[in-house]
Amino acid sequence: xxxxxxxxxxxAITAGPDAGRVCELQAGREFAVGRGSRCDLRxxxxxxxxxxxxxxxxxGRATLIDAGSKWGTQVNGRSVERYQLQSGDRIQIGDTxxxxxxxxxxxxxxxxxxxxxxxxxxEVAAAAVFAAPTLPPSLSAPPDLxxxxxxxxxxxxxxxxxxxSATGTVYRAVDLKMPRIIALKIYWPAMFADEAxxxxxxRAIRSMVDLSHPHLVKxxxxxxxxxxxxxxSEFVEGESTGDLIRRIGVAGMLDWQTAWKMAVGLxxxxxxxxxxxxxxxxxxPNNILIRAGDKAVKLGDSMLxxxxxxxxxxxxxxxxxxxxxxxxxxxxxxxxxPQLDQRSDLYGLGATIYAVLTGRPPFLGGPTDVxxxxxxxxxxxxxxxxxxxxxxxxxxVLRLLAKRPDDRYANAAQLLKDLHRxxxxxxxxxx
Numbered sequence: 001x002x003x004x005x006x007x008x009x010x011x012a013i014t015a016g017p018d019a020g021r022v023c024e025l026q027a028g029r030e031f032a033v034g035r036g037s038r039c040d041l042r043x044x045x046x047x048x049x050x051x052x053x054x055x056x057x058x059x060g061r062a063t064l065i066d067a068g069s070k071w072g073t074q075v076n077g078r079s080v081e082r083y084q085l086q087s088g089d090r091i092q093i094g095d096t097x098x099x100x101x102x103x104x105x106x107x108x109x110x111x112x113x114x115x116x117x118x119x120x121x122x123e124v125a126a127a128a129v130f131a132a133p134t135l136p137p138s139l140s141a142p143p144d145l146x147x148x149x150x151x152x153x154x155x156x157x158x159x160x161x162x163x164x165s166a167t168g169t170v171y172r173a174v175d176l177k178m179p180r181i182i183a184l185k186i187y188w189p190a191m192f193a194d195e196a197x198x199x200x201x202x203r204a205i206r207s208m209v210d211l212s213h214p215h216l217v218k219x220x221x222x223x224x225x226x227x228x229x230x231x232x233s234e235f236v237e238g239e240s241t242g243d244l245i246r247r248i249g250v251a252g253m254l255d256w257q258t259a260w261k262m263a264v265g266l267x268x269x270x271x272x273x274x275x276x277x278x279x280x281x282x283x284x285p286n287n288i289l290i291r292a293g294d295k296a297v298k299l300g301d302s303m304l305x306x307x308x309x310x311x312x313x314x315x316x317x318x319x320x321x322x323x324x325x326x327x328x329x330x331x332x333x334x335x336x337x338p339q340l341d342q343r344s345d346l347y348g349l350g351a352t353i354y355a356v357l358t359g360r361p362p363f364l365g366g367p368t369d370v371x372x373x374x375x376x377x378x379x380x381x382x383x384x385x386x387x388x389x390x391x392x393x394x395x396x397v398l399r400l401l402a403k404r405p406d407d408r409y410a411n412a413a414q415l416l417k418d419l420h421r422x423x424x425x426x427x428x429x430x431x
Contacts, residue, residue: 009062009102011055016096017044025062031055033093034067047071047094047366055085062100064091071367076188077167090164094367097164148186152176154225156184156232163240163286167191167304172235175220181235182220186228198229204307205231211276215269217289217300233300238292241352242285248359253386257428258295259356260393262288264419264430265297266349271412273302274342281340283348284328285355296431326370327361328352331403334371343405346415350400350408358385362401375403392422 009025011033023041025031031040036050043052049069056063062085066073074092075083085091087102148158148171156173163170168187175182192198205222212218218234241262248254266288273280280302289298330347332340355361362379363370379401383389396418402408409415423429 009057009100011041011091012099012101013043014090014097014099016094018096025055025057027057027059029057031057032067034069043094043096045094045096048096049094052093053091061085062102064100069093076190077165078188078190153184153186153230154223156182158184165286167301173232175232183217183233183235184230185233186230189227192229198224201229201307205304208302208307211302213269213272215265215297215299216272216302217298234298236289236291236298236300238290240286241288241290241297241356244290245285245355245359248356253359253388254356256357256386256389256393259353260419260423260428261295261431262290262297262356263349263353263396264416264423266299266352267412267416267419269297269299269302270342270345270349271416274345274412278302279340279342280345280348281333282325283345283352284325285352286325288352294431326367326374327363328355329374330405331375332405334374341405342411343408346400346408346412347402347405349415350397354379354382354397354401357382357389357397360385390422390426392425396422 011023011025013019013021013023023031032051032054033039033041033043033048034050034052035043035045035048039051049067049071051067052069053067053073054065056065064073064075064080064083064085066081071094072079074080075085075089077090077092085100085102087100089100091098091100149160151158153173155177156175159172159174161169162172162183168185168191171184171186173182173184174180192201202222202224205219208219209221217236219231220234221232223230244254266283270280270283280299282301282304283299287300289300290296291298326334328348328351330340330344332344351362363373363377365373379398382394382397383391396415400408400415409418
């Protein structure tokens, strides 16, 4: 006789002021999550609403319900009002990220049997994945992205998780065919409405494979396997600019010459993209990598915005979906105003360089406060936090942060002209 299925579940806080805490979920109860004193899971995150969301936990399932929060509730990068959670789902509320973890022993036997079939299917599909847009029905069920470490996905041996974002998970992996270390990105299935959208996305993103620039992360390949879209890109040994900024905020200021060199490299990358009618949209610290060997900057995800545009996917930077990146968005991005153009990318560059110089973004506070400041408040001069910044370089950074696009540089070439002029006057050279 079959026993009754047992389910244990928990919420693990993986990012935000409360990172490291775990909340056990009991079946038959409703859990309130927020910063209010009566919430079952009370958070210290000021960007979270008093009652942000609720979880209805019943035998075998957990349902997440947004409680009318100011900035919305996201699961795997998508805004939701009501969503039935699956183990491994990533929940974003304010600046806090949580992971839903469940262990349902009623599914254990079925999962173990399915694993045998999946391994076999991947071996068959690996040789054809780059050419075949359509997969057999047996590959339609995506694997648990959290269980990929230590396994082989297509021709890539997955070694570790590097980062998770609104669009997917990035892994350090080894290309077994070349061989070489690569950054393997697997996109959340919820990004795509149907199989046709996946095929259009891959066609668009593959058009970027031939693009090459010293300050862009190189895209090696793109494909699909087991219902999941993925890209294989250059692996940059080093750290993200986001990590650098967090270190600066604790340890002190970075010399302005290094920030100037980063600005030149990023401006060159944007000039290259804009000349090909590619708008990046996400010139953010976490998308900018710094190579350890020579400190060269590499702008990543340069192909993503164009590919999403081509499939008509929702803008990943729409209000309420990117609270963690909000601090670096241009006024026109947070207001939903005029159509974005290359000057919006230049604002992101300016906000990033401001943070590299000072250890903090141009504006601080909860999401509502930050949006208001981005739209109407002038940023404090970087020299308030870093006295050694030359006035000429500070002027460039502040011009990039102008509220009106017309008050910024018209294009990256114009910006580069000013940067080189300042570099020559002050005796610094690009990397």
